[in-house]
Amino acid sequence: MHIDLDRHSGITLTEQIRSSIADRIQSGLLQEGEKLPSVRNLSRLLNVSLMTVFHAYEMLEHEKLVLRIQGKGTFVQEKSLRFNEWKTQNQLGKPTLDWQNSVADYLPRAQYWRMMQTPLVDVAKLSMAALHTSLIPTEWLSKQFYQYSQVDNTALTEYGPVQGDSKLREAVLPYFRSKNIVTSPNEILILNGSQQGIDLVASTFVGPGDCVVLEEPVYPCTIDVFRKRGATIYTVPIDEEGMQVDHLAKLCDSRPPKLIYTNPTFQNPTGTVMSMRRRVQLLELAQSYNSIILEDDATSDIYFGTEPPPSIKSMDTRGHVIYLKGISKFISPGCRIGFLIADGTFITRLVGSKGISDLGTPLITQKAILPFFSSNQLNKHLPVLREKLKERRNLVLQILNHTAPKNVHWTKPDGGLNIWLTLPPAFHAEDLHANTLKEGISFLPGHVCFAAQQQFHHLRICFSYLDIHLLEQAVTTFCRLLHDFLHTNRHTQQFMHM
Amino acid sequence: MHIDLDRHSGITLTEQIRSSIADRIQSGLLQEGEKLPSVRNLSRLLNVSLMTVFHAYEMLEHEKLVLRIQGKGTFVQEKSLRFNEWKTQNQLGKPTLDWQNSVADYLPRAQYWRMMQTPLVDVAKLSMAALHTSLIPTEWLSKQFYQYSQVDNTALTEYGPVQGDSKLREAVLPYFRSKNIVTSPNEILILNGSQQGIDLVASTFVGPGDCVVLEEPVYPCTIDVFRKRGATIYTVPIDEEGMQVDHLAKLCDSRPPKLIYTNPTFQNPTGTVMSMRRRVQLLELAQSYNSIILEDDATSDIYFGTEPPPSIKSMDTRGHVIYLKGISKFISPGCRIGFLIADGTFITRLVGSKGISDLGTPLITQKAILPFFSSNQLNKHLPVLREKLKERRNLVLQILNHTAPKNVHWTKPDGGLNIWLTLPPAFHAEDLHANTLKEGISFLPGHVCFAAQQQFHHLRICFSYLDIHLLEQAVTTFCRLLHDFLHTNRHTQQFMHM
Structure with missing residues (x-):
């Protein structure tokens, strides 16, 4: 079992070991009944004291995630698998696969989708x-698929451009302009859903030990992404004005973050809106510390009273903000389309990453969404x-x-x-x-x-x-x-x- | 400029520096006219001798990738950008973005898609x-999109399962059985094109310094993927029988690979077919050294004489082979559909990674492909x-x-x-x-x-x-x-x- 320990994070080693193992259990990556390494072996492997591992196991037992059996060892509890029954079906009756457990991975946590x-x-x-x-608008979208599949077959016969269909990148400009985001097709990357944007930004710019700041609480899959990159994660609590930026400022003094993730408008999961004042402060902090802001905007179009404050991206003149706009939460999740907006070398590098990742989003789903933006349908x-x-x-x-x-x-x-x-x-x-x-x-x-x-x-x-x-x-x-x-x-x- | 040097790889430091910089230039990640760090600065940064860097720059100049100007420094040549004109358009007139150059990335090479x-x-x-x-078969596929969009809207209204549409995973079983691959829907992961499979396997199982073996020559995007993961890449030349497995065996003795990538049937780019004898040897080697084989099979269905030897996956009883089957090369690239087959904890972990990566392949493209496999159309x-x-x-x-x-x-x-x-x-x-x-x-x-x-x-x-x-x-x-x-x-x- 491979666990990355950060001895300068301010989080105790016991807690780091506990949470790593808990993450793996809750993600179904450690399985029901699986035996954990002995306290002695793990302490040797991680180069920590016996008591550090012992206390971590004790805490896990208290959380009912593991079961310690005198003289036999420590095992993953059955209860933890209540969301993972499907998995055991794969594993039955194949003892010859046991060697796979020795293959270390770079996937400390994959909780969100399993839970959902x-x-x-x-x-x-x-x-x-x-x-x-x-x-x-399913009928509208169905009609588009129908019409497009009758009129033009290129979406089926061609690898589309890695950066995304140029017509769609053009067609969304008025939408973004209405949100005070002035951009160009060259600065837009079309994603297979906005989740892919978080993953691309992380895999391009964040590596082991890089400091990343998340809001707390946060959209859970974000944690999965940055843990997979081996980042050192710091959290900043939110209140009714969103991320507590004064708290962040203190953090920056001791450890400037490479990237700050925020979901400022109707935050998932809390629904909070970051105030204008804090948006400005956050951008200033990023400028002071040469940090990237990853602004995830899934739901700013869904407001029930007055329009929320403008996006941080709309105030960004120096290319600090990488902006994500998914359409799943306000048009359709089935199309799996998201937009990433960035400029300078950031967009160049992210398009490079997208090419490596999947050679491009399917053209057919982009073409189906296109008329939604190019006509008056969205409005x-x-x-x-x-x-x-x-x-x-x-x-x-x-x-x-x-x-x-x-x-x-x-x-x-x-x-x-x-x-x-x-x-x-x-x-x-x-x-x-x-x-x-x-x-x-x-x-x-x-x-x-x-x-x-x-x-x-x-x-x-x-x-x-x-x-x-x-x-x-x-x-x-x-x-x-x-x-x-x-x-x-x-x-x-x-x-x-x- | 961040360069990972491996002092135990057997490749000279000069060559590692040369190839890293060449990769960045050929990928458009270092731009026309950009100044490279001075020999002194880079040698200090990388903790290598002045002569090591000097020779690397000398080789780059010989390749016409950089230009050394006495008293001014070393610059990226204009010529190198002939495939990257589009990029400069993004960069013009935004000096405020210069700070972005100080943001290190984990993207040493992104050559393939830019070239294509x-x-x-x-x-x-x-x-x-x-x-x-x-x-x-565009007409057939168009009709499917049309029919599906008329009959059932779930593909537009739902996040599909991360692992892929269960009906499609069921429907492809006879196809794989006809290739002697006996599997189950639980062991199949549907990808947004098979390129995504290479990226997922790499990001899940391969990290900095892990040893990866590629055939030489190889499908270029594979190099991009494993370089992005910081892997130490070894290459094994191919001859008319495919990868020279005796060469690989020697390599395994000194440095057992974590992963061996092979495209054994009508290899891209050479068209070579790995002989049956070598397939068996390769599998035995992987078993001896607890290595993963990533078998990329894009074109085994396109044979002009006798059917090629069975896939390595079909002989794999111990879960060493992760098998990739793209459909782009024999049905349609536009649908961006690929299949990954693995068992045991490998498939569990890879589905976890897929969830983190993009929450799943669009359902609509999977539904469009479904009848191709569930009817007699493929045959x-x-x-x-x-x-x-x-x-x-x-x-x-x-x-x-x-x-x-x-x-x-x-x-x-x-x-x-x-x-x-x-x-x-x-x-x-x-x-x-x-x-x-x-x-x-x-x-x-x-x-x-x-x-x-x-x-x-x-x-x-x-x-x-x-x-x-x-x-x-x-x-x-x-x-x-x-x-x-x-x-x-x-x-x-x-x-x-x-």
């Missing part, structure tokens, strides 16, 4: 941060979408206000798709999730959104994905289960965390 | 290893494709036999899309390319297919991409230009390389 993609049959997915079918679509999502947000907030327990708190987002709930500190959202799953309701337990010291008493629910009647039912049931959970577990939790 | 994607207007691309429109398509490509290969070989100079040699491939030509050693294919481009013909200069000591007197032409009449004309003209080139440059070349 567990086959949940007949489950109302409050966990899913996506649009309901009725909110997606027709957005106001309707905002109205419908606002109605859903209001509905959910209303149910929460009326029926959620008084000691639970939640954000009241002015846009986006998500609400972030906070239980009293002693309660564990994963335990609640086990209960709600039994009644057919899923949500996102919040601990996966923390890169360093995980907090277990948060969760994210999404108001955009379910049919609206099902949404109403699901949130109502959720509130009932929340009451039961807090009541039943009051004493146990207090005891356990004493 | 240069906008060549009115050029007959013998360089392009793809199918002509007439060879692609109807392949025999016709083979027949047509054989005709094209015969045509090109005939022209070469009749009109190419006697001191030029070429492979006679029994399948695939490419022919590999070898000029007398003193001649430089890039110089020839400059001539043919003037007459509207492109090919792939062979030096990009060499990971270490580049050879400059090879080139690849492809017989599948052009309209057949244009193909005939282009190859005929190419032969004439080849005569002129060898004749005109005979004395110069002999002088230069004395």
Whole structure:
């Protein structure tokens, strides 16, 4: 087992070992019943004291992730696999594959998609941060696929340009100009979904030991990406004005970050909007310390009141901001299209990386999206979408206000798709999730959104994905289960965390 | 400028510095007129002697990649940018972006796609290893897009499974079984083109200093991928039986490779087929040294005589082979679909990486391809494709036999899309390319297919991409230009390389 330890990170070695192993277990990369290295072997391998490893294993046992059996060793607990049943099917009856376990990988954590993609049959997915079918212009898009496939076959017969279809890069300029982002087709890279943008930026500019700053809590797959690069991750908490930039400034003094990731507008998972003041401060900090800002903007088009502040990219005159715009959250996730905007040598290098990564996004999906931007369709679509999502947000907030327990708190987002709930500190959202799953309701337990010291008493629910009647039912049931959970577990939790 | 030096690789430090800088220049990552660090600064930065850097710069000047100006420094030559004009457009008039040059990246080389994607207007691309429109079942595919977009909208409204559409993973089983590869949907990962598979395997299993073996010559983008990972690359030459496995065996004794990349059937660029004997030996070597074999199979379906030997994967009982099957070369490059087959923890880890990389391949392109495998369409398509490509290969070989100079040699491939030509050693294919481009013909200069000591007197032409009449004309003209080139440059070349 390969674990990168950073002896200058300010995080204890015990905690680093604990979280590395926890990540691997929660990602299904260490399997049910698998034996961990002995304390002695791991301490020798990592060149740390016996007690350091011993304490890490003790903490993992306390979290019920591993089981220590006297005289036999330490094993991964069965419970940890509740999201990974599919995997064991692959492994059965092939002992000849055991040698594979000795092949070290560069994948310390791959939690997010596994959590989201567990086959949940007949489950109302409050966990899913996506649009309901009725909110997606499917008929329009279908017609485009149809028309395009009749008129022009080049999308099927050619490798498209690595940087993306030039017509689409041209067609999105007015959209970005309406967001005060003045750019050119040469500075746009079309992605296979905006997630790919995070991965490309990381694999191009971030390597082992490079310092990366994430908001806390954060979109979980971001943690997966930067951990895969071996980055040293620092986190900056957010409050109602977004990332606490004064906190970041202190961090910069001691360790200037190579890259700062932010999702400033209707942040996933909290729904928070970074204030204008902080946006300016953040950009100034990046300029002072020669840092890259990776601005992930998935939902700034989905606002329910006044328009949110302009993107940081729109204020960027010196090429510090690499801007990501996914369309999954406001047009269609199925097309897997995202846009990256950067300038100077950044865009050159990122296009190079894209070529290495997959030779380019499929032309057919780009062509299907093209008329959405080149016609007036987007301008027709957005106001309707905002109205419908606002109605859903209001509905959910209303149910929460009326029926959620008084000691639970939640954000009241002015846009986006998500609400972030906070239980009293002693309660564990994963335990609640086990209960709600039994009644057919899923949500996102919040601990996966923390890169360093995980907090277990948060969760994210999404108001955009379910049919609206099902949404109403699901949130109502959720509130009932929340009451039961807090009541039943009051004493146990207090005891356990004493 | 960040250069990874490996002091145990057996390659001189001078050569490592030379090739790193050459790669960056040929990739357009170091720009026209850009000043290189002084000999003194670079020697200090890399902790090597002044003479080591001096000799590297001297070699780069000899290759006409840099220009040394007495008292001023060393600069990137203008010539090197002939394929990168597009880039300079991005850079003009933005001096405020200069700070970006101080941001180190992990992208030492990104040569392939830049070379292939240069906008060549009115050029007959013998360089392009793809199918002509007439060879692609476009009408069939168009109809699928149309039907699918009418019948079912889920492909537009949902994030598909990270591992790929389960129906497609099921539907390809008979195809793989016909190739003696017995697998299951759990062991298949659907990619956004098979290039993504190379990148995923590298980013999951290969890191700085890990030993990777490539065939020589090799598909150039493979070099880009493994260089990006900081791997130590060793090369094994191929002969008419494919990779020289006895050479590999010696290498394994001194430095067991973590991964061996091979393209055993109608290899790109040479068209060579690895013999059955060597396939078995290669698998045995991988088993002895706990190595991964990455078997890239793009064209085994395109054979002109007897069927080629079975894939190495089909003989693999212990999970050593990760098998890649792209469909770009025999169905359609536009769909950007590839399949990866692996078992045990390898597939688990690779699916994890795919999730981190892009959350999954678009469902719509998978759905469009599905009926090709689930119906009898593939079995109807392949025999016709083979027949047509054989005709094209015969045509090109005939022209070469009749009109190419006697001191030029070429492979006679029994399948695939490419022919590999070898000029007398003193001649430089890039110089020839400059001539043919003037007459509207492109090919792939062979030096990009060499990971270490580049050879400059090879080139690849492809017989599948052009309209057949244009193909005939282009190859005929190419032969004439080849005569002129060898004749005109005979004395110069002999002088230069004395």
